[in-house]
Amino acid sequence: MVKDRDAGSGTKMVQPMEQNIPQELVEAARGYESLFVPALFEQWTKHLIDGAGVAGGNAVLDIACGTGVLAREALSRAGPGGQVVGVDPAPGMLAAANEIEPQIDWVLCGAEDLELGDERFDCVISQFGMMFFQDRQRAANEMLRVLKPGGSLAIAVWNSVENNPAYADIIDVLQEQVGTAAADALRLPYSLGNTDEVTAVLVNSGFEGIGVETKVEHARFPSSRHMVEAELRGWLPLFDIFLSDDEINDVLVESDKTLSKYASTTGEAIFPTCAHIFTARKN
Ligand SMILES: C[S@@+](CC[C@H](N)C(=O)[O-])C[C@H]1O[C@@H](n2cnc3c(N)ncnc32)[C@H](O)[C@@H]1O
Incomplete structure (x- = not known):
């Protein structure tokens, strides 16, 4: 996974960090990927990809990527000319993500301090992470900073x-x-059900054209x-x-x-x- 600020520049600098990550964290992330992703999360990716309008050739950033289900969908939409970066502060999640899709740049950092340069992405997407951010305003400011002018954002949070x-x-x-x-x-995880809070941080950051749609999908556990x-x-x-x-x-x-x-x-x-x-x- 990528460790420095040039991540996403097109030159992949993958560091062999996986061997330093406690095995139980990697195992827990594999468990998340095999149970929770198909049961609860993968059915939402289409809403984020469509909401942000990810298109062929786009540079896309997935924040709070976990094991990468949304980033992988972005890669398939962005195609061979596109580039996808996933960030998350949990090293086990990124190690599992990298096992599944090494073509994506996985960057170990939190949403509040993106280790990425200004104005490099066409789309920023994030599903079911924002309720865990320590400082949501700072995270929204970072999302705006790394987007190109004209770039688009899509975020999913659970309803109440x-x-x-x-x-x-x-x-x-x-x-x-x-x-x-x-x-x-x-x-x-259900603490951002009132849409006012996320709307307010996006407005305060300077985002334009803010919209919100409430959608239903079905979870399916064994x-x-x-x-x-x-x-x-x-x-x-x-x-x-x-x-x-x-x-x-x-x-x-x-x-x-x-x-x-x-x-x-x-x-x-x-x-x-x-x-x-x-x-x-x-x-
Ligand atoms: C419920 S999981 C969602 C993961 C992924 N987006 C998915 O759909 O499977 C929440 C993720 O948020 C990450 N997270 C927690 N705090 C974060 C922060 N401050 N910045 C970025 N990601 C964070 C966790 O490590 C975890 O991977």
Whole structure:
């Protein structure tokens, strides 16, 4: 993955950083790619690619790229004459991303301090990362800085938890069985449901033509158990919440009852998810 400010210049400077990354981080990212990406995230990429108007030959930046599902879609739309850069502060995510698509430049940095030069991208895209940014205004300023004049932006954030009912159900179970800290950890991804906050940071940065569309897609997990267990074992530890196997089992027994309404005849958990797609341009 690329480490310096010339990233995205056309000369790929891939450093063999992967061997220094703790193996458990890479394994966790591979787990994210194999479970969460097909279940929850890949169905949204078309909205971002269309929203930003990614076209053949474009230079495209994916911010909070994770394991790169959106960046890969951008690469297929931008074609051989295009160039795609993905940035994320999680080295395990980038290592997994680079295993899947080494043609993309993967840059280890946060949205608030892009290690990239001014006015180099036709399109900036970002899906389901903004709720985790420490300083959203600074991130929006950075998005504007790296866009070429006339360039376009598309960002996806989840709608509020009331509009994502399966997650509202899991949060209720966690609140009851584990407590407020665990429930709050699962509320965080849904904290930008009110569109005013993202609109305000884009306006303050100087973006023009700001629009927002609210869309529904369907999540599809192998089972509700896969989904809940991955949250308990993969997400809660990021907030220093570690449950014993017995506690996990208790939550799963309870969530089985609540989530049975989403079970298909094959046992998959299928449910609607709702997100806002913001679009804007730099004049
Ligand atoms: C839910 S994942 C979404 C990943 C990817 N966009 C996708 O659709 O699969 C959220 C990502 O935001 C990243 N992230 C968290 N804080 C960030 C920050 N300050 N700047 C950029 N990315 C950040 C995480 O490392 C993680 O990869």
